[in-house]
Structure formats: C-alpha cells, structure tokens
Amino acid sequence: MSRFAIGVDLGGTNLRIAAVGEDGKILEVITTETEVARGRGLVLDEMCDAITKLSAKHNTNGSLCGIGIGVPGIIDMKSGMVLKSPNLPDWTDYPVQQEIERRLSTTVILENDANAAAFGEKWMGAGRDQDDLCMFTLGTGVGGGLVFDGKIWRGMTGMAGELGHTTVFADGHPCKCGSRGCVEQYASATAIKRMAIEAIERGGASELEKAAKAPTPEFSAQVIYKLAMAGDKPAQLIFQKVGQALGIALATFINALNLPMYVVGGGVSHSWDAFAPAMFEEIKFRSFVYVATSGEDPKAPRLQKTIITRALLGGDAGLLGAARLPMVMNKH
C-alpha cells in the first residue's frame, strides 16, 4: 500500500495544507482564508480541520505517515516548540507539536520553513540529483537551508541554516537580528523596496518615484524588477546590489562547504535575470573554489561542477519538504 503525508506551510499570511504522495505528487491543497495573524487558536483549529479532511479523503489510497509543518522561526526539535518567530509571536513557548499530536493522534514534525523549502527542492526540485545543497530563500526576509548527505542539517539546537544573517557589508544597514549588513538587508523583497526608497530620496530616480506614488500596483520588489528589466538605471543598480550581496554570501559558503549545488528560491528569485549577472560576477571574484569548479577555468583540471541555480518548485517547495519529513523519519 502506498503512503502519503500532510505538509503544512504556516506562512506569514495564509495557511496552506497539502496531502502529498510518496512519489512527490501533490494530491490536494487546501488554502485556508484564516489570516495567520488572527491568532494561534483559530489557526490551530483550521489546520486540524483541514488535516482531518485531507487524511480522511486520501486514506483510501494509502496510509498516512504523519504531518510536517514548516514554521517561519526557530524550532527546538527536542521539545517541538517554536523558540523564536517574529511573524508568529503567540506561537512561541507553546507545545505546538504535542498539541497537534494530541488532537490528531499522528506523528507531527515541526521544521523551519526555509529548511523545509531546501528539503523540498532536494526531494522534487532543483536538487533532485544531489545529496548536498545549500538554498537561499529570498522572500520578505532571507531564509536558508542546508542539506548534507540527503538530510536537513539542523545543527546542535536546530538553529542551523540562518544564512540570511551572513554579514556581507560589515558596516551596512542595521538588521532586525541586531547585526548590520546581513545579506537579508540587501537581497530580500523588503530590502529591495527600502533601497528603492533610498534611491528616490537621493534623487535622480524619477521612474521609481513615479511607481512609488502610483495608487496601483502596490510599490513592490516586483514593480522595481519590471522597471529594471525595462532599462531603468536606478532600478538596475538596486538589483546589482542584490546580486552583489548574494554573491558575497554564496562565495563564502562555496569556499567553506564546496557543495555541488546552491539554489536560490523565494519570491525575489523571479527577478533572477536582473540580479544573476552581478551575483555570478561577485562569486567568480570571491571564490577560487567556484572558479576551479565552474568548468570555465582552462587551467583547472576537469572537476565536478558547482551548480548555482534557481529553485524549481516555487511556493510548493516548503509544502513538499514539510510533507517529506514524516515519510523519511518513519523509514529510519
């Protein structure tokens, strides 16, 4: 009998819940209308209702392995609790895993959402053929996930993968983590918008200014990307900064980890064409490990190539990765 699992993406705004087959096929997705900001109790009820519905429906085709939940925050794997989550303040210090296990009588695994996304890309996406990868998820913030030997690298206390807080400009923009110059401050959607506002304030960015003042569409990283692709120089400079910052961070991890694959995902990764040239330029400048393994160095021996690529699964990476967790756990 085949097996399936439930993956949950507890995003910043909505809640997505999917039944996923062991072959990686998404059988069904429920997107609740409950705003996550409306509080833990409501979200937990909706989540458990949806899971119950999905598992009842798909139980006829296979047995349920368990539930994996991607959470935007730091998870204590031992206690199954959320230690820190700027976007879900009322979820910390609450036994999430225990409570859902109690309600649904099945295995529940919590995981950081960016780790889940990396695991999803490893399972069904860009990293399908890799045992090891590093993923940057460029969204509202910058998340990260490391997969070593086919498994999520959680580190000592489950806090590993905080790649968004890699210092790229030591004296750079203050970060809400307490540091300055984190890559999150240059390569997230929030940072792109901030850099556009800074450009407007400096002057000489009339197109950006026009877009910022327009009632619709909302002034966003996507709007700024469109301006950059249309040839607007100030908008292009912003994406060059995105690429440079991401390139500095990637170069550090290429030199340190020498992995076969680095994946860039999240909403901002759709602006790949605008930031990738600067990103690759920076990586070539800063990582002799990349140069030796890029296949472009005529002096380097024919070594396996380092691949730097876009994510393939879009918003489903986290859902798939979360669903994969109980499948893999039950196998061990």
Next chain:
Amino acid sequence: MSRFAIGVDLGGTNLRIAAVGEDGKILEVITTETEVARGRGLVLDEMCDAITKLSAKHNTNGSLCGIGIGVPGIIDMKSGMVLKSPNLPDWTDYPVQQEIERRLSTTVILENDANAAAFGEKWMGAGRDQDDLCMFTLGTGVGGGLVFDGKIWRGMTGMAGELGHTTVFADGHPCKCGSRGCVEQYASATAIKRMAIEAIERGGASELEKAAKAPTPEFSAQVIYKLAMAGDKPAQLIFQKVGQALGIALATFINALNLPMYVVGGGVSHSWDAFAPAMFEEIKFRSFVYVATSGEDPKAPRLQKTIITRALLGGDAGLLGAARLPMVMNKH
C-alpha cells in the same frame, strides 16, 4: 595487537613525521632538516626514509595502518594529487599518493593541512567530546577545517574548509586568492605584520616603529602581540582588527552551521588574550544563534552552549589528524 600510523606534516619550512598510536600517543617524531623549498625529489626521499625507519622501529609494538600526509594546498582525493599549493609549486600535478604507496607498499592518504589539524583537535584536542566542529588555523595564512559527524567535511571535490577566504570586509585588502577583504587578510601572522607596517606609515606608532627597526628579534606577529600586551595602543588596535575580522567570519558560520564548537588554532592563536575580547564582542553583535546559545541570554531557554575556544594541540594537531586518517579509513 595494537595499531599505529604515520602522520606527516608537510609544512611550509620543515617536514615532520610521527609514529602515532591508536590511543593518540605520539610514539616518536622525526623533524627533517630538509627545507621543503629545496624540491619535491629530496623531500620525498627524506620522507620515505623517515617513514621506513619509524615503521620498522614501531612494528614490534603494533601493526601499521598506513600513512596520512597533511599538505598545505588543495588535494584531489580521487587522484591523490595536489591540485594547488602556493607553497609547494612543484608538488602539483604529480601523483604524490601513488608514488609513496609504490615506494612503501602501504595505504597513503593526502589531506589538506588545516583539515588534518581540525581532525587532530577533534580526536585528541579541544574537540575530543564533540562530533562536529569548525576550526580556524591562524598561521602564515588562515586555514580552515570542518568536522561533521566525526568526519572531515571535504565537499564535492575535496576543497571544502577554505574558511580563510570568507569575506569580512567587502572592500578590504586584496587577497592573493583574487578576492578582497578575506579574513586571511586580517587574522593571519602575515596580515598582523602588514597592519603594523601600515600603522607605522600612518604615523603615531612609535613603539611599533622601534620594534620594526630593531635588528633582533625579527619583527613578527609575536613581537607586535607583546607590545599590545604591554599596553601599546597602536598594537592593541591591530589585534582588535584581528578579533573583529575573525568574529565576523565566526558569526557567519555560527548562524549557518549551529555547531557545538568553534576552535581557533595556529601560531596567531597564542595571541588569544589580545584578540579574543574583540572577537567575542563581534560574535555577540552578529550572531543571534550565538547569543541564544551562549548561556548569557536570560530570555533564551536553556539550550546547549556554543563553545568558542583555543586549540589545545599546538603544532601537533596536524600530525595527529594526519595519522588518524588511515586508522579511521581502515575501520570502515
């Protein structure tokens, strides 16, 4: 019957060869007087002679597992060749491993010297009780080594652990790797001397100037350290920069890897008292993962602590780590 192995430290100047017991005891060390710079042929002859002598002598007490050789450069594990070594130019593109195996008829393993040092500290030094650690070796350059799950993390092509080329100041001093602002340019003995000369040129560093002009002792990182500890402000500022640069790099890896231990070794680590305060200050500023696991955050739950510590084995780390390689390999 107990076993032993031969560890070789193919350093920048001399060659050290040790017989090491399976209990981590160094049975005997031979330091050849051959300068490594005098060429590959001579060094290979001396190395093989010394290994033959040591193994003949210690064979009576145990069986030889093989030979591990720490090499300052990038190793291609598959071919057993040195791919790149600025200090041993005539060792590249030469089948080192094969040649020694042919001469001595035993297993030979090449390893990057900083990886070997990290493995040595894991086996018998600061990391004895850890499965995972990250080590920075601050010498003429800055080397690095990662140990995950008790094993050296070599990466896809054996190039992992190049932590010395972590960008810490994006627009910083040019590095011989081709990049700028690598931690090697601020935390190596070479960098300390350079920063002292820069301070002298800027003026107002009379003690440093006096030391630089004195015929003896040679103007070195150690001399500058002594001035710093004696209260000389310009010398102290140099070590603050060492600590800051190292702290930025460490914070990045603490956030990314969440390991239980980070070890600082190499000659410059003897200046710990001069650079460690600035290093810890920088880490606390830049790594919320460190803060949460430092045991100092009253709001953080009682999590396992991140340990940042000096190496314990000094110059023997590389010898021990190299010797450990064939012992472990034969066990699998």
